[in-house]
Amino acid sequence: MREDVLGRFRIHRARVYSWRVLSPSRLLRPARRREAESAARVASTPQAPLRVVVTQRPPSHRVRYVDQLVGDDSAGGAPADIHLEFRDSLRDAPDADVVVLTSVSAVVGDRRVPVGERERRARRFVRALRRRRIALVRSLSGDSAAASNSGSRAEAILDQFAMTSIVMSPAVPTRSARTTTVIPHSHLRSRFLGYPRTDAVAGRLLFLASGTLPGAYEGPLKVFAAAAPDGWSLRVVGQVPQDLASSFARTVNRYPATISLCDEPLSDAALVTEVGAAELVVVASGTQESLAVTMLALSLDRPVLAEDTPSNRLLADEVGHDWVRLHRGPLTSATLEHELVRFREHPAAGRPDLDARDPNAIAAQYADVFRAAASSA
Structure with missing residues (x-):
C-alpha cells in the first residue's frame, strides 16, 4: 500500500479519536450548539442586581416603612443583589424587574381624579407591565391598608394583576393577588x-x-x-x-x-x-x-x-x-x-x-419575594 494512502488513514484515525473527546455541545447541530453555548455564557456571567421600583419616597433620616426593604447595612449584612429605586408616582411602566406598589394613588392618582380615569390608568399600567414582563407586588403595611380603598375598581384591577401581596401580619385581610406573603415589621433596636x-x-x-x-x-x-x-x-x-x-x-x-x-x-x-x-x-x-x-x-x-x-x-x-x-x-x-x-x-x-424581627432577616425576606415575582413574570 502506498505511503500517501497510509498517511490518510492515520489522519482519519486521529480525527476519530479527537472527535470523542469534544464537549457535548460540539456534538449538537449548529443551531442547538449556539443555544447551548449562549446558555453556558449566561450561566457563567454574574447576574446584574434585580431592579425593584418602590412607590414611596426614599429612606431618610426618619424611620419609615421603606426601611424594612433596605435592612441595616452598618455591618454589611443587608441584601446586596437588589437595586431599590424609590418614586412617589408612576404613570408608566419603569425600567425595572419588579414594581412594589405601596400606594394605589401613585399609579392612578388621588380621589380628585375621576373614577373612570383612575380605572383607565390602572388598565394602561397593567398592560404596560405585562408587555414588558415586569412583576407587580402589592405591599399592605397596616391593618387598615387592605380595606382603605376596597370599593375602588382601579385598585381591584391592580390587585388582580399582582403576583403577591405582602402583609405584616396573617390577620391582615387581602384581596385578589395570586398569593399572600407575611413579612413582619422589623425591630428598630x-x-x-x-x-x-x-x-x-x-x-x-x-x-x-x-x-x-x-x-x-x-x-x-x-x-x-x-x-x-x-x-x-x-x-x-x-x-x-x-x-x-x-x-x-x-x-x-x-x-x-x-x-x-x-x-x-x-x-x-x-x-x-x-x-x-x-x-x-x-x-x-x-x-x-x-x-x-x-x-x-x-x-x-x-x-x-x-x-x-x-x-x-x-x-x-x-x-x-x-x-x-x-x-x-x-x-x-x-x-x-x-x-x-x-x-x-x-x-x-x-x-x-x-x-x-432582625432588620436584615426581614430585608432578605423581601428580597426573596421580589426574586420569585421577577422569575414568574
Whole structure:
C-alpha cells in the first residue's frame, strides 16, 4: 500500500479519536450548539442586581416603612443583589424587574381624579407591565391598608394583576393577588444604637405619632381626661390634625397639670427621648402607623397598651403579653383605670422577644419575594 494512502488513514484515525473527546455541545447541530453555548455564557456571567421600583419616597433620616426593604447595612449584612429605586408616582411602566406598589394613588392618582380615569390608568399600567414582563407586588403595611380603598375598581384591577401581596401580619385581610406573603415589621433596636436615652417618668402615658396624629387618638385623649387616674400623666406628641385642633386644645388646656402636648413633627432623636420618658405607650389601633409606633416602643423596651385585635393578639403571643397589653373594645375610662392597676400589679420584666424581627432577616425576606415575582413574570 502506498505511503500517501497510509498517511490518510492515520489522519482519519486521529480525527476519530479527537472527535470523542469534544464537549457535548460540539456534538449538537449548529443551531442547538449556539443555544447551548449562549446558555453556558449566561450561566457563567454574574447576574446584574434585580431592579425593584418602590412607590414611596426614599429612606431618610426618619424611620419609615421603606426601611424594612433596605435592612441595616452598618455591618454589611443587608441584601446586596437588589437595586431599590424609590418614586412617589408612576404613570408608566419603569425600567425595572419588579414594581412594589405601596400606594394605589401613585399609579392612578388621588380621589380628585375621576373614577373612570383612575380605572383607565390602572388598565394602561397593567398592560404596560405585562408587555414588558415586569412583576407587580402589592405591599399592605397596616391593618387598615387592605380595606382603605376596597370599593375602588382601579385598585381591584391592580390587585388582580399582582403576583403577591405582602402583609405584616396573617390577620391582615387581602384581596385578589395570586398569593399572600407575611413579612413582619422589623425591630428598630440597631437603628437607635448610640442615641441618648431617657429614664422613664413614673406614671407617664404617651400618645405618639412621628408626623400627624391620627384622629383615632381624640377618643383616648378625652377618656384620660375623664378618668384622671391618680399618679398618672399624659404626654401627647405629634402634629394635631387641623380639623381636630380646637378639640385637642380644649382638653389639654382644661387639664394642664396632667396633660401636655407637643404639637410638631419630631426627629428620630426626639422621638427616642419621648418614648424613653414614657412608662407606657398607648397605641390607637386601626391606623397604618399603629404598628410602626408599637415596634418603636418595643424596640426601646417600653410596653404598649392597644386594643385586642387579631394582629395585636398575635404580636402579644410573640413578644410577650406583659409588653403588648390588650384591652377589649374601644378604650373607656373604666378600661383605662383597670389596665393601669393591672400594669402596676404586673409590670413588664426583661425585654420583649424581638429575635425573629432582625432588620436584615426581614430585608432578605423581601428580597426573596421580589426574586420569585421577577422569575414568574
